[in-house]
Amino acid sequence: MVVSSCHTTYAPFGSVLTTTGTGQRTGYIGREEDNETGLGNYGVRLYEPEYGRFMSVDVLWGEYEGWQPYQYALNAPLSFRDEGGKWVQAMNEAARDAIRNSVPAQFRSAIQFSERGVVLREPLLAAARGQDVNSNVAILSRLAENESTIIVKTGDGYNSINRNTGNRENTEFQDYNGGITLPPACAAEKLGINTGVPVSTSGMFEVHINASISEVAQGKIAAHELFAHISLLLQALLGKVEPTAGLHKKKVVIDNQGNSTILEMNKLLQYRIHRAESEAGKN
Numbered sequence: 294m295v296v297s298s299c300h301t302t303y304a305p306f307g308s309v310l311t312t313t314g315t316g317q318r319t320g321y322i323g324r325e326e327d328n329e330t331g332l333g334n335y336g337v338r339l340y341e342p343e344y345g346r347f348m349s350v351d352v353l354w355g356e357y358e359g360w361q362p363y364q365y366a367l368n369a370p371l372s373f374r375d376e377g378g379k380w381v382q383a384m385n386e387a388a389r390d391a392i393r394n395s396v397p398a399q400f401r402s403a404i405q406f407s408e409r410g411v412v413l414r415e416p417l418l419a420a421a422r423g424q425d426v427n428s429n430v431a432i433l434s435r436l437a438e439n440e441s442t443i444i445v446k447t448g449d450g451y452n453s454i455n456r457n458t459g460n461r462e463n464t465e466f467q468d469y470n471g472g473i474t475l476p477p478a479c480a481a482e483k484l485g486i487n488t489g490v491p492v493s494t495s496g497m498f499e500v501h502i503n504a505s506i507s508e509v510a511q512g513k514i515a516a517h518e519l520f521a522h523i524s525l526l527l528q529a530l531l532g533k534v535e536p537t538a539g540l541h542k543k544k545v546v547i548d549n550q551g552n553s554t555i556l557e558m559n560k561l562l563q564y565r566i567h568r569a570e571s572e573a574g575k576n
Contacts, residue, residue: 307342352401381437381519383410387447388512391502392433394512395519397575400430412437431570432520436527441480442497443523447511451501453491454478461494466503474522474539475499484529484536498523509574518575521565538562 303311339348346363383389383406392412393401403420405413414437421434436443450465453475466472475493476486493499500518502511525539542558557563 300372306345307340309342340348354526359512359559381412381433381443381445383412384444384446385410386506388445388502388515390508391447391515392519393513394508394523395569395573396429396433397517403430404433414438424452427568429516429569432524432569436519436523439527441527442492443496443500443519444495445500445502445515445519446503447502449504451475451499452494454483456481456488456490458494462491466501466523470503471506472500472502472518474518474526476500476526480526484526486537486540488492490540498526502545513573515567516569520569521562525562525565534561 301312304310324375340346341348348363358520371449375381388407388493389410393404396404400420403416403473405416407413411431414434417430417437418436421431424431448466450463452458452461452463452472456478460531475491476484476498477496478492480486480498481490500515500523502514502518503561504511506514522539525534526536528537538561540559541562544556544558546554546556548554
């Protein structure tokens with residue numbers, strides 16, 4: 294058996310100073326290099342270590358006033374690291390409660406948040422270890438470290454963009470409406486989603502939950518949207534399921550008496566919703 298080894302030293306922003314040996318797959322901060330471009334592959338964006346700059350604009354640039362959108366780690370690589378990853382973020386306290394209540398009671402203490410409402414990965418990953426991969430806590434752990442930002446809000450309604458007109462619209466929740474998932478426009482276009490489906494105003498995945506329903510119901514809606522719609526949409530973007538797997542497919546059936554019934558024809562989504570909501574109600 295031949296054991297190959299490699300030792301590399303880096304300048305603060307990641308350019309290579311010295312390399313000995315072969316066989317090292319990952320490089321600066323554990324990320325792989327794109328062989329075609331020589332750039333660091335940080336999942337969401339490519340990184341140029343020679344200049345200490347990303348090659349595209351940070352989609353979260355608005356949260357870092359005073360910094361240009363291509364900077365790496367606030368220009369302080371000895372103090373910070375920027376892995377290019379995204380997260381699940383609760384935008385208010387009620388949204389945090391909804392996310393906690395989206396999993397069975399035994400796992401709720403593992404759902405912890407930063408000061409900005411970002412779901413912390415480490416305690417969640419520890420709680421999900423050994424659980425069914427399709428359980429709510431396991432899916433949430435994957436969402437917390439996926440390459441898309443997912444924003445969760447509770448309120449009386451939501452803002453969206455009408456793709457047919459390009460206009461920004463405000464919609465108030467009705468009593469029967471528990472919540473909605475809004476994909477970013479780029480995801481909707483890539484998946485070929487009907488232009489009648491509204492998209493988010495932030496350019497990120499958004500989950501909006503009706504604040505007027507009970508806390509238990511909000512937890513079930515959070516599970517419904519996150520672990521069925523969002524999860525399947527992200528899988529569709531990776532080509533693992535059909536493009537419309539995360540969307541409802543309704544069919545109206547009228548009986549001999551003229552009574553109408555709405556049937557869900559997307560059986561995969563129907564199953565995921567049923568399982569997600571059932572788990573969210575467990576104490």
